[in-house]
Amino acid sequence: MNPDVAFGLFISTTMFVAGLLTYLYRNRPNHAIGIRIGYTYISEEAWKKANTFAGKALMGLGLLLGVLSFTGNIILLMMSMIIGISLITWRSYVIAKETVELEAISMPAEGEPKPLERIEVKPYLAIQLVLISSYLILLAVSWDRMPEIIAIHFNVQGIADRFEPKSIGAFLIPVGGAVFILGLTYLGRDPVALRIPKGNARIARIILELLTMLQFLLWGAFTYSILYNAYSYSSPTFLNAMVIGSMGIIVVETIRLVKAMK
Numbered sequence: 550m551n552p553d554v555a556f557g558l559f560i561s562t563t564m565f566v567a568g569l570l571t572y573l574y575r576n577r578p579n580h581a582i583g584i585r586i587g588y589t590y591i592s593e594e595a596w597k598k599a600n601t602f603a604g605k606a607l608m609g610l611g612l613l614l615g616v617l618s619f620t621g622n623i624i625l626l627m628m629s630m631i632i633g634i635s636l637i638t639w640r641s642y643v644i645a646k647e648t649v650e651l652e653a654i655s656m657p658a659e660g661e662p663k664p665l666e667r668i669e670v671k672p673y674l675a676i677q678l679v680l681i682s683s684y685l686i687l688l689a690v691s692w693d694r695m696p697e698i699i700a701i702h703f704n705v706q707g708i709a710d711r712f713e714p715k716s717i718g719a720f721l722i723p724v725g726g727a728v729f730i731l732g733l734t735y736l737g738r739d740p741v742a743l744r745i746p747k748g749n750a751r752i753a754r755i756i757l758e759l760l761t762m763l764q765f766l767l768w769g770a771f772t773y774s775i776l777y778n779a780y781s782y783s784s785p786t787f788l789n790a791m792v793i794g795s796m797g798i799i800v801v802e803t804i805r806l807v808k809a810m811k
Contacts, residue, residue: 551621553621553622553623554618554619554621556618556623557614557615557617557618557619557621557623557626558615558618560614560618560626560630561611561612561613561614561615561617561618562611562615563611564607564608564610564611564614564630565607565608565611565612565615566611567607567611568603568604568605568606568607568608568609568610568611569604569608570582570604571583571584571600571603571604571607572600572601572604572605572608573604574600575596575597575600575601575604576597578590578593578596583596583599583600583603584596584599584600584603584638584641584642584645586599586641586642586645586741586742587740587741587742588642588645588646588648588649588741588742589645591649591741592645592648592649592652594648594652595644595645595646595648595649595652596645598644598645598648599641599642599644599645599648600641602637602640602641602644603637603638603641606633606637606640607637610629610630610633610634610637613629613633614626614629614630614633617629623714623716623717623721624716624717624720624721627717627721627725628721631721631725631728635728635729635732638732639732642736642742646739646741646742649741668737668738668739668740668750668753668754668757669738670734670735670737670738670757673734673737673757673758673760673761674731674734674735676761676764676765677727677730677731677734677761677764678731680727680764680765680768681724681727681728681731681764681768683768684723684727684768684771684772685724687772687775688719688720688775691775691778691779691780692715692719694779694780695715695719695775695778695779696715696778697714697715698712698713698714698715699712699713699714699715699718699719699774699778700712700718700774700777700778701713701718701719701722701771701774703777703788705785705788705789706785707783707784707785707788709777715778718774719771719774719775719778722771723767723771726767727764727767727768730760730763730764730767731764733760734757734760734761734764737753737756737757737760740752740753751809752806752809755802755805755806755809756806758802759799759802759806762798762799762802766791766795769791770791773787773788773791
């Protein structure tokens with residue numbers, strides 16, 4: 550069997566099984582299987598509705614990916630998967646949110662209502678969009694200079710140790726990851742969506758900073774990959790500095806997050 554077809558069938562089967570499990574657990578809120586966002590934990594009905602939809606949609610997506618697998622077109626397969634998962638996640642969020650809001654309207658209020666503070670996410674989104682745009686511009690300029698198979702991972706000596714087709718390693722993986730982080734950042738405007746304790750605005754901002762920093766780190770890693778593959782740029786010192794700096798930033802932000810949660 551063609552390796553690309555086999556890979557596609559594996560992805561489609563995984564997606565279908567994920568949808569089946571989500572649907573089977575649609576009536577049983579848990580911390581392991583299903584759409585697990587703040588709204589689905591607030592309301593059992595929100596859990597049921599969101600996971601009923603997500604389960605059916607993921608199974609449908611799995612079947613679609615199964616059909617697309619036989620084309621042997623990995624780019625088409627991965628793009629369909631990314632778009633499908635993004636749409637399913639967004640719709641599940643909307644269903645859960647609307648269910649909780651309707652329940653809140655139907656229940657008598659006790660005491661003075663305290664609306665959750667909305668977080669301003671535009672600065673974080675703007676920074677991330679600049680990073681994504683600059684990467685795409687560099688990718689477009691460098692595309693013809695890169696070989697069909699490129700290095701996407703390097704060891705501590707700066708030696709390439711993992712390779713992928715450039716359509717996957719330079720486009721699908723970086724763009725898919727960047728869009729996913731961008732989506733989480735947008736959801737951060739609603740503290741309940743990311744299950745931020747008590748809707749704490751300070752915690753929300755720290756999480757948004759972490760997401761933006763993660764976006765920056767991915768940008769740095771994949772930009773380095775383009776420079777390495779298209780322009781033969783290599784710097785183990787830069788790679789080590791990026792790894793050490795990343796670890797330091799994550800430790801500092803984690804400490805801030807722990808303190809904010811006390």
